[in-house]
Amino acid sequence: MISPIFVGHGSPMMAIDSNACAMFLEQYGKSLRPKAIVLFTAHWESETLTISSTNGVYDTIYDFGGFPQALFEMKYPAKGSTQLAERVAGLLHARGIATRFDTRRGLDHGAWVVLSRMFPAADVPVVQVSVNPFLPSKEQFRIGEALRGLDREDILVIGSGATVHNFRAMNPYAKEPDAWAVAFDDWLVEHMRKRDLEALFRYEELAPNARIAVPRPEHFVPLYIAFGSGDPASEVRELHRSYEMGSLSYLSLAF
Numbered sequence: 001m002i003s004p005i006f007v008g009h010g011s012p013m014m015a016i017d018s019n020a021c022a023m024f025l026e027q028y029g030k031s032l033r034p035k036a037i038v039l040f041t042a043h044w045e046s047e048t049l050t051i052s053s054t055n056g057v058y059d060t061i062y063d064f065g066g067f068p069q070a071l072f073e074m075k076y077p078a079k080g081s082t083q084l085a086e087r088v089a090g091l092l093h094a095r096g097i098a099t100r101f102d103t104r105r106g107l108d109h110g111a112w113v114v115l116s117r118m119f120p121a122a123d124v125p126v127v128q129v130s131v132n133p134f135l136p137s138k139e140q141f142r143i144g145e146a147l148r149g150l151d152r153e154d155i156l157v158i159g160s161g162a163t164v165h166n167f168r169a170m171n172p173y174a175k176e177p178d179a180w181a182v183a184f185d186d187w188l189v190e191h192m193r194k195r196d197l198e199a200l201f202r203y204e205e206l207a208p209n210a211r212i213a214v215p216r217p218e219h220f221v222p223l224y225i226a227f228g229s230g231d232p233a234s235e236v237r238e239l240h241r242s243y244e245m246g247s248l249s250y251l252s253l254a255f
Contacts, residue, residue, distance in 0.1 A: 002034050003234060004144070004157035006226040007114050008250040009042075012064050015074055015113045020242040021250035022117050028239065029118030034156035036084050036125040038147065040226070041110035042161035042219040044130040049099045049143065051088055052128040054080035059106030076112035081125040084155070088127060088147065095146040110160040124156075131225070133218035137201045140221045144228020157229045159222030163188060164213040164249035174246030181247035184213040192227060192236045192253070200224070213247075223253075230255025 007025065014022045043063055044050070052058075057077045064071075089099045107115070111128050131140075147157055164181045171178075187207045191199050204210050214220045227236075240252040 001152050002032055002154050002156045003151055003231075003237075003254040004159070004226045004229040005239065005252065005254045006159040006161070006223045007252045008162045009110055009114050009160050010162060010244060010248050010250050012067055012071055012109045012113050015109075015116050016068070016070055019244065021240060021252070024240040024252065025114060025117035032118070032156065033154070034124055035154045036081055036127070037115070037156045037158060038084070038088055038127045038129060038150065039111050039115070039158040039160055040129045040131055040222045041108055042131065042222055043108040043110040044105070044128065045133060045218055046130040047132055049092065049097060049132065050102050050130040051085045051099055052080055052105055052126075053082050053085035053101040053103050055082050056080065058126070060112055061106040061108045063108050074112075074116065076107060076116050076122050078107065078112075078115065078122040078124065078126045081127055084125065084127045088129065092143065092146045095142065097143060097146060114158065114160050131218060131221050133216065133221050135221070137203065137221075137224050140224035141197070141201070141228035144225040144230075147229040148231065150229070151231065157226060159224075159226030161219035161222040162249055163220060163223060163251045164247050165219040166212055166215050166247065168215075169212055169247050170245035171247070172245050176246075177243035178246040180209040181213060181243060181249060183208045184210065185241065185249055185251050188223075189236070189238055189251075189253070195232065195236075226253075227255050
C-alpha cells in the first residue's frame with residue numbers, strides 16, 4: 001500500500017539544485033516502488049478534468065522562462081498508460097465527474113521536476129491529470145475520494161503544487177520563513193490531522209493569512225485532491241517542510 005502524497009514543488013530549479021525539498025524527494029522516492037503514478041499538477045488547468053492518455057514517451061514541457069540553460073536541457077522520458085488513464089476516468093465517472101482524454105500533452109514542470117527527483121530513472125508509468133482551480137474545496141476533495149483504493153494497488157497518487165504560493169509576498173533575501181506562512185501551514189496540518197473537513201472546506205475564511213497564502217488556488221487545490229484520495233483511517237503525516245524566499249512553502253504530506 002502506497003499512501004497518496006501532496007508535494008510542494010516550488011521553483012523549477014529544484015530539478016537541478018539540491019535544496020532541502022529535493023533531497024527529501026530523492027530519499028522518499030527510494031522508499032517507494034509504485035506500479036504507476038497518477039499526478040494532479042497545478043500547471044495544467046482545464047474546466048473539464050483532463051487525463052493524459054498515451055502509451056508513448058512524454059515530451060518534457062518547459063513552461064517557464066528566465067532560468068539557466070541546463071534546466072531547458074533536462075529530459076524526463078517517462079511513459080504513459082492508456083489502461084490506467086481509462087481506469088482513472090472510470091472511477092471519476094462513477095462519481096458523476098466529467099473527464100476527457102488528452103493524447104498529446106507532455107509532462108509540465110509540476111510533474112517532471114518532482115518525478116525527476118523521486119524516480120530519476122523515469123521507469124514508472126505516469127498519468128497526468130489537470131485541475132480546475134475554481135471548483136469549491138469540497139469538490140476538489142470529492143475528486144480525490146473517487147480515486148480511493150488505488151493506494152492498495154500500489155498506484156501512487158500525487159498532488160503537486162504549493163500550500164503558500166504568492167510571488168508578490170516572496171523575499172529573495174529572507175533568511176527565515178515568514179511567520180504568517182508558517183501559521184497558515186500549521187493550521188492546515190492541524191485540521192487535516194483532525195479531519196475537520198467542515199473547517200478545511202472553509203479555509204478561505206477560517207485559516208490565518210489565507211488570502212495572502214493563496215491569492216489564486218491552482219497550486220493549492222492538488223492538496224485537497226490528494227487528501228481526498230487517502231484512506232480516512234490513515235494518519236495524516238507531515239513528510240517535509242521547508243521554505244524559500246520567506247514564504248514559498250515546500251510542505252509535503254502523506255495521506
